[in-house]
Amino acid sequence: MLFENIKLAFNAMRGSKLRTVLSLLGIIIGVASVVAILTIGASASQSITDSIAVGGLDMITIYPSYGQRSTGIFDEEFSDMLIRDIDGLEIVLPQNNSNAQVRNGKETINASVSGVLSEYGSVLNLEFAEGSFFSAMDNINRRQVVVLGSAIADELFPDGQAVGQYVSLFRNQAKSYLIVGVLESKDATFNLSYNNTVFIPYNTYTQRFARATSVGAYVLKVKSGFDTIEVSDRVTEYLDGIVGTDGYNLFSPASLAEMANQITGTFSAFLAAIAAISLLVGGIGIMNIMLVSVAERTKEIGIRKALGASPNVIRGQFICEALTLTIIGGLLGITVGALLSYAVTNLMDWSLHLSYTSVILALGFSMFVGVFFGWYPAMKASRLDPIDALNYE
Structure with missing residues (x-):
């Protein structure tokens, strides 16, 4: 039955090619936008992380303030104090x-x-x-x-x-x-x-x-298996207790990379949510074409019902047709989105990191749109009275 419904769906699409293409455009544009935005966002985040990683994501640098350098706290022995008192440090190098x-x-x-x-x-x-x-x-x-x-x-x-x-x-x-x-x-x-x-x-x-006579900076390497951001927080707390918050500056590439990824991730998700609106617009187009299809095939529905087709069979036929439309549109949209992502990342000289989450999300959402907006036309078709349908002009 499923394959028969899919075959009927393709026959219906071939019967009105232009209308089908116009209906698919909304789905294609929506899916392509979601895939492209999330993939470009992921590629941008990775590019930023790669740039920051040059300094070592497992490294922390401490810069004593000028006012603290004459106090005798930040000397060569302070390196040994950090290693002794803070868990997770492999080595501390004065500079x-x-x-x-x-x-x-x-x-x-x-x-x-x-x-x-x-x-x-x-x-x-x-x-x-x-x-x-x-x-x-x-x-x-x-x-x-x-x-x-x-x-x-x-x-x-x-x-x-x-x-x-x-x-x-x-x-x-x-x-x-x-x-x-x-x-x-x-x-x-x-x-x-x-x-x-x-x-x-x-x-x-x-x-x-x-x-x-004093140390201008300390380069700290975090042990393997320890989270750099957690160790950085421990170092910050330790230094606050010794010299106060104004007594030093601390730089951690890992913290900066995490912040940059959070910003790009939030921004990408926001843009993807806006782009997903076009999927809803495409869904309205799917509903429109399905309602027209029900109207055009009223006699066909009447004949099938007269021959014993149940409402569930009729409903399944039209839902399957709507799903077929949105799956085709989703696959085409993924292809367009991937090509667009490749073009943008190549232009920006970033490495391409295809967001598989965005692919699954976009395809799943397009299928949901197909079921959601195809449900009403399918219900309408399944509830047609066979006598009225056969007499429909």
Whole structure:
């Protein structure tokens, strides 16, 4: 019976092609809009997350305020306090930054100088075009070695082969540093431009380069299996109790990514809800074509009833016809929405992340529309009196 009803539905659609196409347009546009909006939203969210993830979604950075740096709280031992008192931290790395001139021969450029421990390169997954990061012994012995960001290396050594050569760092006085590594190009995070930074051992920075007595920043790595946002909340609570809310700034890529995803998700859902209105408009079109179909086939209904067809059979025939229309429209709409999503994400240079939830939601809603708006015409057809139907002109 089901296959017979589907066959009758296709025969009815072929009998009035233009009317069928016009009725399908509302469903196609509605489904395509929902799929495209949710897919583009998901792709935008993933693109934002990928950009933020450059800084490490399992990383937290603490920046002590200038007023707190002279209190003696934010020193090197504070790293050990954080590891001891806060569950979920794998390592805490102190970091100091300042600006200096970097010279190679006659070429001089301005750059950021960052004093870090030897673990910094592996913790932040830094990749190298040449050489490697400096060692723990370089830090212990306060050696004057340096790792160059890619932009600085390209400027000072356009012919390559920077490793093994020397550059001079100018702050209060010029000092010569041996180049041990050159970083691959890496997108800037919200707190550091890797390409325009030179890295030197932390002890070299604090005792030979800038004579720093306090720590300018702490880079925290969260242990695997721990939620970064929960650990970040614990760090915030811990710092509030020590220096107050104005004593520091805390940056967590994971928190920023979650906030960005919530914003794009809410906005996408809002737009998708608006787009779904067109599905209701398409449903009205389906109801219209079904009412016309009932009117045109009144005699056919009368004959079927006279031959013993029950109201349930007649009702099932017209509901099946409405469902067939909306399923076809839904599938075409999914195809159009996917193509539109591909075009937009390709134009914006985002990776495409097809929202399967939107596909299921849009197709399911279109089927609901078919049943909802096809029910009244089907009921009307099933209640026709066979004698009146046979005498209908």
